[in-house]
Amino acid sequence: MDAGLIASKRLEEIAKCSLPGDGVTRLPFTDEHKQANTHIAGWMKQAGMTVRLDAAGTLIGRIEGQGARASRTFILGSHQDSVRNGGMFDGIMGVALACQAVEQAFAEKGEPDFAVEVHAYADEEGVRFPTALLGPRSLAGSFDAHVLKMRDTENVSLEDALEGFGGKPETIHSLKRNPDDVLGYLEMHIEQGPVLEQENLAVGTVTAICGIERNTITIHGKTGHAGTVPMQGRRDALVPAARIVAETQDQARKLENLRATCGTLSILPGAVNQIPETVSFSLEIRSPDDAARDSFRSHMVDYAHRVGEEQGCRLTIEKTYEQPAQDCDPHYRRFLEDACSMTQGRSVSLPSGATHDASAMAELCPIAMLFVRCRGGVSHVPEEFASSEDMEQAIAIAARFLRAL
Ligand SMILES: [Zn+2]
Secondary structure (H helix, E strand, O other): OOHHHHHHHHHHHHOOOOOOOOOEOOOOOOHHHHHHHHHHHHHHHHOOOEEEEOOOOOEEEEEOOOOOEEEEEEEEEEEOOOOOOEOOOOOHHHHHHHHHHHHHHHOOOOOOOEEEEEEEEOOOOOOOOOOOOHHHHHHHOOOOHHHHHOEOOOOOEHHHHHHHHOOOHHHHHHHOOOHHHEEEEEEEEEOOOOHHHHHOOOEEEEEEEOEEEEEEEEEEOOOOEOOOOOOOOOOOOHHHHHHHHHHHHHHHHOOOOOEEEOOOEEEEOOOOOEOOOEEEEEEEEEEOOHHHHHHHHHHHHHHHHHHHHHOOOEEEEEEEEEEOOEEOOHHHHHHHHHHHHHHHOOOOEEEEOOOOHHHHHOOOOOEEEEEEOOHHHOOOOOOOOOOHHHHHHHHHHHHHHHHHO
């Protein structure tokens, strides 16, 4: 059977490791996760790797290096968990394809001169606990022990869940890798967007993982009776808010690599016959270019204050979250673009608008990512789909890349 069909078959099998219901629901440190790890361990062994579970619950397959760079390790990885009622590709496909790429790269030409590991991280989606990326953060040394006290909706702490799964919460700090020992990291992931489908290409090279910031904009006006307060002189807090939401889209549309969204909005007092007094809404900005994100933010801050003043409203903007963009390694990108051109005739590069395990690994070593075409651009739903043919291309490209390292 060819590699693409094997990948499809494996993903269909492991999709059964799920809570009942539509699509795949596989949360970290559960029975479904345990069953999934049995499948993944089989894939790793098939590729000639020895298998172990680390203290943070990451399943690790490893081939020792047989040469000059034997003390250094190249890591391929992705996450095993899903969102609720998600698809059968997001995350787990990256683990399956990594095992097959290692098998294809080294089965015939012998062992690599550096060590190779495939990692299946426990949690990237952050569905069960209000935190994520425990595995890669442990390796990068950015793990925060406070998260171990976080609890799921059943009141089980992350610490207890991990311990019950066979992890060792008390020794997570010892997982931190020495950057000198790690060559780099490659992650393969379903695109979760429409670009590759539009380009009519199976696989694309990721340029950078977008930086993200979230702001809360609050506008204070003055309420009053909708029927008795004259229109002239009203201080309706929703009016500047509406202008800011429209400007967010208008301005972002002028920029190539920027996404901006107002995704939540609350209105007080929130009644049909009362003028809005306080309106609070979110402004999320993403870009692979931190400077572009900063200048967009400045424009929006100036605009917001201007339209707030015009309406006689007071306005505050608070940044509630920020993570910088992470560039993919230019050297690895070139290798991947060459491997893409050789395998599928041409290559296309695109940024990632979503965060991945690779964002945490970027704090440890150079990172690289490949996206695989996604039908209809949809992800995190049961309809999520990548074809056998496309996965076969991704395996071949990653295998070429590994041999070129
Ligand atoms: Zn994912």
